[in-house]
Amino acid sequence: GAVVSQHPSRVICKSGTSVKIECRSLDFQATTMFWYRQFPKKSLMLMATSNEGSKATYEQGVEKDKFLINHASLTLSTLTVTSAHPEDSSFYICSASMTGTPRITGELFFGEGSRLTVL
Amino acid sequence: GENVEQHPSTLSVQEGDSAVIKCTYSDSASNYFPWYKQELGKRPQLIIDIRSNVGEKKDQRIAVTLNKTAKHFSLHITETQPEDSAVYFCAAVTNSGYALNFGKGTSLLVTP
Numbered sequence: 109g110a111v112v113s114q115h116p117s118r119v120i121c122k123s124g125t126s127v128k129i130e131c132r133s134l135d136f137q138a139t140t141m142f143w144y145r146q147f148p149k150k151s152l153m154l155m156a157t158s159n160e161g162s163k164a165t166y167e168q169g170v171e172k173d174k175f176l177i178n179h180a181s182l183t184l185s186t187l188t189v190t191s192a193h194p195e196d197s198s199f200y201i202c203s204a205s206m207t208g209t210p211r212i213t214g215e216l217f218f219g220e221g222s223r224l225t226v227l
Numbered sequence: 228g229e230n231v232e233q234h235p236s237t238l239s240v241q242e243g244d245s246a247v248i249k250c251t252y253s254d255s256a257s258n259y260f261p262w263y264k265q266e267l268g269k270r271p272q273l274i275i276d277i278r279s280n281v282g283e284k285k286d287q288r289i290a291v292t293l294n295k296t297a298k299h300f301s302l303h304i305t306e307t308q309p310e311d312s313a314v315y316f317c318a319a320v321t322n323s324g325y326a327l328n329f330g331k332g333t334s335l336l337v338t339p
Contacts, residue, residue, distance in 0.1 A: 142326045151316060151331040152271070201270065215261060216327055218270040 110136050112204050114219030121192055122227055129187045129222045131202030137182035138204035142216070143175075146199040155200075158185040192226040199223050229254040231319050233330025241338055246307050248333045250317035251299040257319040260300045261327065262291060265314045274315075275302070307337045 111134040121127050131141055139160045144152040156177050157165040164177035174196075176188040185204075189196050201221040230253040240246050252260070261276035277284045277291045277300065284291050288307075293300040304311055314334050318327040 140325055144329075149332075149334075152329045154326050154328060157326050215273045215276060218272075220270050221268075 110204075110206050110217045112138075112202065112217045112219040114202055114222055116222055117220055118223045118225075120225045120227065123193055124191055126188055126190045127192055127224060129189075129200055129202075129224075131185045131187070131204070131219050133183045133204050133217075136204075136206045138185075138206070139182060141179060141185040141202055141204045143177060143185075143187050144201045144203065146201060146221075148199075152201065155187075160185075189224065192224070194226045197224055197226045229257060229319050229328040231317060231328050231330040233317050233333060235333060236331065237334045237336070239336045239338065240307055242307060242309060244307055246302075246304045246311070246335055246337075248302045248315055248317065248335075249299060250301070250319075250330050251297075252319040253298070254319065255295075255298065259320045259327075260291070260293060261318050262289075262302050263316045263318065263329075265316065265332075267313075271316060304335075307335075309337050309339055311335060312337045 113132045113134050115130045119127055141158040143155045145155050146152050154167050155170045158177045158179040160179045160182050166172045179185040199221050202219040203216045205216050233250045238246055258279035262274050263271035264274045265271040275286050275289050275291050277293050282293055288305045290303040314332045316332050317330040
């Protein structure tokens, strides 16, 4: 099956610093990747849709200047949490569909997730 | 956007019993409804999915039913085992047809 790899799995940073999380599709090309955020014992909240070669589409309430998304290639999307604060501490998970649209044919494959802790 | 409601939030059953989790969705145009299982600290894994042209789908001990008219779908797990214990999420595709919106999750506990 399709593999989505996410790095780092855990990161601890000081308040005010920026953190970059990488999401790679290892054995398929992903024109579209999705970034979710998950709080403890809570659901997955869609943050943004990352489109290769174009700007990401952010969900309502998600600050685009705070969560920078870059999808420079068909196998890599990055999420940068800028000027991180303790309230940004969360589990961030990326996902991708082989066809780009799970609505049409494919399932969504998830990365391992990245647990961010901001001190 | 698509709004997915999931019930119950927690479910405890004895090994061998059946478990049912229910979800409703708001966007009548949604046509793809997957169910994911997430174990603690791990990524969600697809366990079964259903499309709007099908009313029921079964895979061994797991089945999903879909009622398009009522806009609800359910996950059925029969002969539950302790290893079925996890958080289960239902989802439906959004208006854009790209990303999935997830329900709030059901924490299932199967006791021996």
